[in-house]
Amino acid sequence: MDGAAAAARRVISALLRTGDDTAADMAGMAKQLHAVADQLEEHAPARETRLVNMWRGDGITRHDPVTGPENALAPPLRLTGRADGSVEGTVTLGIAYQGPPGCVHGGVSALLLDHTFGVANHWAGLSGMTAELTLRYRRPSPLFEPLTITGRQISVDGAKIRTVGGIAAGGRDCVTAEGLFIAKHLPRPR
Numbered sequence: 348m349d350g351a352a353a354a355a356r357r358v359i360s361a362l363l364r365t366g367d368d369t370a371a372d373m374a375g376m377a378k379q380l381h382a383v384a385d386q387l388e389e390h391a392p393a394r395e396t397r398l399v400n401m402w403r404g405d406g407i408t409r410h411d412p413v414t415g416p417e418n419a420l421a422p423p424l425r426l427t428g429r430a431d432g433s434v435e436g437t438v439t440l441g442i443a444y445q446g447p448p449g450c451v452h453g454g455v456s457a458l459l460l461d462h463t464f465g466v467a468n469h470w471a472g473l474s475g476m477t478a479e480l481t482l483r484y485r486r487p488s489p490l491f492e493p494l495t496i497t498g499r500q501i502s503v504d505g506a507k508i509r510t511v512g513g514i515a516a517g518g519r520d521c522v523t524a525e526g527l528f529i530a531k532h533l534p535r536p537r
């Protein structure tokens with residue numbers, strides 16, 4: 348389904364790029380898109396069944412809204428674990444993620460970093476749930492340019508995990524962040 352999710356992502360972006368002031372047949376397109384959704388819903392299993400399926404195994408997920416190739420809301424960001432224990436990825440965000448004109452929405456930056464920190468913790472060997480996430484927005488993060496997203500676990504103290512990282516563009520920090528995670532997990536649906 349990665350291909351269908353990629354197509355849906357393209358539709359979201361193309362809709363926003365086209366806008367209202369257009370000769371495109373938007374009513375016709377709405378009809379076509381509803382027809383696609385009707386077909387999907389017809390074949391969708393019960394929600395509980397799908398949740399079990401999404402969470403099978405113990406590793407990282409494919410459905411999350413940041414890296415998930417199955418999730419059309421995910422850019423998607425691809426993260427790579429480094430030998431020094433950090434994780435890093437490069438992503439170029441389009442118009443669907445806009446906050447200030449031409450720039451990334453601050454909540455989207457927080458989403459990317461929350462998830463990246465979760466993956467960094469997993470990579471470092473102990474992950475948990477976000478208890479606190481503090482972001483410092485140093486300068487606007489540009490859309491349409493490669494952004495480097497990083498995360499690194501810096502300490503574990505009992506159940507408390509501390510993680511740092513940020514978002515940079517052109518070698519300059521746009522956002523720096525620190526997070527406190529608690530080494531607890533909700534059980535995966537089985």
Ligand SMILES: CCCCCCCC/C=C\CCCCCCCC(=O)SCCNC(=O)CCNC(=O)[C@H](O)C(C)(C)COP(=O)(O)OP(=O)(O)OC[C@H]1O[C@@H](n2cnc3c(N)ncnc32)[C@H](O)[C@@H]1OP(=O)(O)O
Pocket residue numbers: 405406407408461462463464465466469474475476477478479505506507527529531532
């Ligand atoms: C996360 C799922 C990932 C599963 C996949 C695993 C594989 C990895 C693969 C891929 C990575 C995926 C990456 C995903 C990333 C996304 C992460 C999120 O978005 S998580 C959702 C948002 N976060 C919540 O919804 C939490 C809601 N809050 C809670 O559930 C609790 O408050 C929680 C777990 C944070 C704390 O639980 P308590 O309160 O029961 O823990 P107590 O035992 O009381 O505290 C432990 C210690 O931590 C301190 N503590 C707890 N919260 C604190 C806080 N906010 N500030 C400071 N200290 C805090 C306490 O004072 C205590 O310290 P003392 O041991 O006494 O020294």
